[in-house]
Amino acid sequence: MDIELDLSVCTVAGRKAQGLRGLLSSVYDTADPVAFEVIVAEVGDSGAAALTDDFPGLLVTRINVRSSLAAANHAMGQSRGRYTALMDADVLVQPDCLRRLIEFMDDHPDVGLASPRIIDAYGKTEPSCHEFPRLLKPCGLPLPASCGRQLVETAEVDWCQGGFHLLRRELIEEIGLFDANCAGLAELDLYWRARRQGWHNYYVFEAGVVHANPGRYHPELTVAPAGPERFRDSLSFLKKRWFG
Numbered sequence: 001m002d003i004e005l006d007l008s009v010c011t012v013a014g015r016k017a018q019g020l021r022g023l024l025s026s027v028y029d030t031a032d033p034v035a036f037e038v039i040v041a042e043v044g045d046s047g048a049a050a051l052t053d054d055f056p057g058l059l060v061t062r063i064n065v066r067s068s069l070a071a072a073n074h075a076m077g078q079s080r081g082r083y084t085a086l087m088d089a090d091v092l093v094q095p096d097c098l099r100r101l102i103e104f105m106d107d108h109p110d111v112g113l114a115s116p117r118i119i120d121a122y123g124k125t126e127p128s129c130h131e132f133p134r135l136l137k138p139c140g141l142p143l144p145a146s147c148g149r150q151l152v153e154t155a156e157v158d159w160c161q162g163g164f165h166l167l168r169r170e171l172i173e174e175i176g177l178f179d180a181n182c183a184g185l186a187e188l189d190l191y192w193r194a195r196r197q198g199w200h201n202y203y204v205f206e207a208g209v210v211h212a213n214p215g216r217y218h219p220e221l222t223v224a225p226a227g228p229e230r231f232r233d234s235l236s237f238l239k240k241r242w243f244g
Contacts, residue, residue: 005037030098040075083102084167112167113201128150128160128162130149130160157201175194
């Protein structure tokens with residue numbers, strides 16, 4: 001008898017899968033009573049396939065792409081759960097995080113996207129919540145990471161930046177996955193497309209994950225003049241927003 005899956009956990013393993021074991025252990029140890037599957041898109045020879053002996057049901061699929069965004073879409077495209085969670089390979093899921101997220105989404109059927117509280121390497125909550133860009137910055141780019149907010153309660157938000165995004169199955173079927181043309185602004189674009197279709201986006205403070213990647217959201221690391229790729233990504237997003 002097949003068990004209905006509540007959650008599909010998807011991640012991308014790069015050349016080294018050192019942090020992946022920590023993510024998998026945190027998922028397998030804390031998921032109960034959530035019924036889940038884990039899908040790893042392996043880019044290059046990361047050694048992720050060797051982990052299948054330690055984590056029952058783990059699916060590792062090798063994909064020959066250069067873009068981690070394309071790999072993430074590949075993993076999520078194979079998901080079967082009512083909800084799909086895209087996590088960075090260096091995330092550590094905290095106790096009750098998955099249960100709280102699933103319960104929140106079940107209680108709020110109009111929410112298409114949710115993100116948990118992101119805790120950094122020093123135990124501090126990251127300012128991962130953002131507003132949609134209203135005007136272009138002087139350099140001609142939206143630079144959304146410079147206006148992150150640190151919330152202390154569950155709330156509706158425009159979009160969240162971070163290593164964990166939870167998508168409802170119906171949302172995926174309606175708007176699709178990440179747009180590779182937006183690349184560095186793909187998170188922003190996904191949440192914006194969801195809102196445009198009438199879905200609500202939420203930040204769930206009671207559900208937490210540790211993402212030990214200091215500086216990811218620090219404004220001083222994101223306001224420097226951007227290169228051609230950032231400019232291209234911004235144009236792709238703005239074209240969709242204003243003319244799509």
